[in-house]
Every structure is written in structure tokens, then in C-alpha cells.
Amino acid sequence: MPNDVLNGIVLRVTDYRESDRILNVLSRERGLITVTARGSRKPKSKLAAFSTQFTFGEMEVNERAGKLQLSSAAVLESFYSIRESYEQLLSATRIVNAAEHIAARDIANDDLFVLLYHSLSVIAYGENDPKDTELAFFAKLMKLCGYAPSLTYCLKCGRDLRGEKEVRFSNSLGGSVCERCGSAFITVSTLTLEALRRMMLIDITELKRVRLPEAVRKELVPLLYDYTEYVFDFKLKR
Ligand SMILES: [Zn+2]
Structure with a gap:
């Protein structure tokens, strides 16, 4: 299945397995979605920066067995100063x-x-x-x-x-x-x-x-x- 490009804000982050995260994201194109960011807790992961609460960015997701996986993400706004x-x-x-x-x-x-x-x-x-x-x-x-x-x-x-x-x-x-x-x-x-x-x-x-x-x-x-x-x-x- 081809990748889908979505703009979204990360609403909630939950650690999953050893190094993954589950992201609940409000996407502009598809409303609320849940995406797995595999390996995003590894220090060198390219998905790590996006996989934090409040971050807005452009994601590429693909669907496998009905589940969405994050294949790449670009942070457009981290809203870091909220912290x-x-x-x-x-x-x-x-x-x-x-x-x-x-x-x-x-x-x-x-x-x-x-x-x-x-x-x-x-x-x-x-x-x-x-x-x-x-x-x-x-x-x-x-x-x-x-x-x-x-x-x-x-x-x-x-x-x-x-x-x-x-x-x-x-x-x-x-x-x-x-x-x-x-x-x-x-x-x-x-x-x-x-x-x-x-x-x-x-x-x-x-x-x-x-x-x-x-x-x-x-x-x-x-x-x-x-x-x-x-x-x-x-x-x-x-
Ligand atoms: Zn009255």
C-alpha cells in the first residue's frame, strides 16, 4: 500500500515494547489516528523528534493489517516553549x-x-x-x-x-x-x-x-x- 502523507499534532505518547512509541495524533486530513513509531525511543531514531507530545509535523504513514505505522516525519513546530x-x-x-x-x-x-x-x-x-x-x-x-x-x-x-x-x-x-x-x-x-x-x-x-x-x-x-x-x-x- 502506498504511503499516506498527513499533517498532524501529537496529542498523546505511550511507550510500547522495548523501543517503540504509540502516538495519538490529530491529523488535519483524517482526524484522530493512532500511529506506531517503531524504534522511536532509540537514541538515533529519525522518528524521535516528532514522537513527543504537542509536536506538529508532516508524517508519512503506511497501513499494515489495519494498523498505521510511521515511516518518516518532519517536525514543523515543536512548541517546545510550552514546557x-x-x-x-x-x-x-x-x-x-x-x-x-x-x-x-x-x-x-x-x-x-x-x-x-x-x-x-x-x-x-x-x-x-x-x-x-x-x-x-x-x-x-x-x-x-x-x-x-x-x-x-x-x-x-x-x-x-x-x-x-x-x-x-x-x-x-x-x-x-x-x-x-x-x-x-x-x-x-x-x-x-x-x-x-x-x-x-x-x-x-x-x-x-x-x-x-x-x-x-x-x-x-x-x-x-x-x-x-x-x-x-x-x-x-x-
Ligand atoms: Zn427565570
């Missing part, structure tokens, strides 16, 4: 974990690929807080997957909430609820919801400009993590 701080590493890890959970196997999702690529790039090289890029990633991911929360009206009584200072947020209803209808749900300021709404709408090239006030970030982290876990039914690393 410069624990905060950057944690944010990047959470977004690649989410991408892996959401991506469909063997089905291209260009929007997801582009969102992940830009987010990793801003976490690696941007001057804003990596947490803000991470939150913008999750906000845009919700929109991309059709789970954009409703943030302007009460989901129970329909009341316009824009004049309120604080409202409630319900994961199960998918957005904001007024104080009267939602006393069982978490309280959130409308300023935070406005930040969330804007992040869902910004162009991907604007990710590097996202700078949240500390109070907003503090409210948005648990809200967006809980909502993401609820919607996609998986656990984020906290």
Missing part, C-alpha cells in the same frame, strides 16, 4: 486531552485542528496568561461542537438578564438562569458571562489578545471546566 512553565504545560495538556476526547477517528475536522493549532501556538509563544488562551479554547470548542451556552436570557422564564449583576448558570439547561428560577445553580456575574460570550465569537487569530480580569478568570475556570465535563462526559485534569 517552560508548569502553567503552560497544564493548560496545553488539558486542551490536547479535550481534543483527543472529542475528535472522531478517521474523520477530518478542520475547525478543531485549526483551533488546537492556534491555541497551542499562543500558549507556547503568546504574552497573555496561558489560562486565558485555554479558556478561550474551551469557549470556542463549545461553539464548534454545537454546545454554545445561552447567556442572555433566563432559560426557564425567558427574562432578559443583561441588566442583572449576577445570575445563575446551569449545565443541564445549557446556560444562564435568573436568580428567581435558578437558586440551586451556581452564581456567576454577568461580566463573566459577557467575557465568555466574546470568547466564543472572536476570530482565531485574536486568541493572543485574550486578557481576562482576575475576577472573571476565577469565576470562569470552574464554570467552563464543569460545563465541558458535563457536555462531553469526561474528566479534565485539575
Whole structure:
């Protein structure tokens, strides 16, 4: 079978056998794929540089008995500076974990690929807080997957909430609820919801400009993590 050339980001690396690695890769052309990088743990392996988490590159793969093997790979971007701080590493890890959970196997999702690529790039090289890029990633991911929360009206009584200072947020209803209808749900300021709404709408090239006030970030982290876990039914690393 002829080799297939794919562009991909390494989401997860697992050691296998004596010197191999198994790579879970989000490819632009085929969505989520699993590729074996044979011998990539040997010091002189030409596959070693590509076979690390977060790396973006061009791969040549071939299929044997239904399994993909990496035959060559060129690193186009290692995003090495993600490893410069624990905060950057944690944010990047959470977004690649989410991408892996959401991506469909063997089905291209260009929007997801582009969102992940830009987010990793801003976490690696941007001057804003990596947490803000991470939150913008999750906000845009919700929109991309059709789970954009409703943030302007009460989901129970329909009341316009824009004049309120604080409202409630319900994961199960998918957005904001007024104080009267939602006393069982978490309280959130409308300023935070406005930040969330804007992040869902910004162009991907604007990710590097996202700078949240500390109070907003503090409210948005648990809200967006809980909502993401609820919607996609998986656990984020906290
Ligand atoms: Zn209401």
C-alpha cells in the first residue's frame, strides 16, 4: 500500500515494547489516528523528534493489517516553549486531552485542528496568561461542537438578564438562569458571562489578545471546566 502523507499534532505518547512509541495524533486530513513509531525511543531514531507530545509535523504513514505505522516525519513546530512553565504545560495538556476526547477517528475536522493549532501556538509563544488562551479554547470548542451556552436570557422564564449583576448558570439547561428560577445553580456575574460570550465569537487569530480580569478568570475556570465535563462526559485534569 502506498504511503499516506498527513499533517498532524501529537496529542498523546505511550511507550510500547522495548523501543517503540504509540502516538495519538490529530491529523488535519483524517482526524484522530493512532500511529506506531517503531524504534522511536532509540537514541538515533529519525522518528524521535516528532514522537513527543504537542509536536506538529508532516508524517508519512503506511497501513499494515489495519494498523498505521510511521515511516518518516518532519517536525514543523515543536512548541517546545510550552514546557517552560508548569502553567503552560497544564493548560496545553488539558486542551490536547479535550481534543483527543472529542475528535472522531478517521474523520477530518478542520475547525478543531485549526483551533488546537492556534491555541497551542499562543500558549507556547503568546504574552497573555496561558489560562486565558485555554479558556478561550474551551469557549470556542463549545461553539464548534454545537454546545454554545445561552447567556442572555433566563432559560426557564425567558427574562432578559443583561441588566442583572449576577445570575445563575446551569449545565443541564445549557446556560444562564435568573436568580428567581435558578437558586440551586451556581452564581456567576454577568461580566463573566459577557467575557465568555466574546470568547466564543472572536476570530482565531485574536486568541493572543485574550486578557481576562482576575475576577472573571476565577469565576470562569470552574464554570467552563464543569460545563465541558458535563457536555462531553469526561474528566479534565485539575
Ligand atoms: Zn427565570
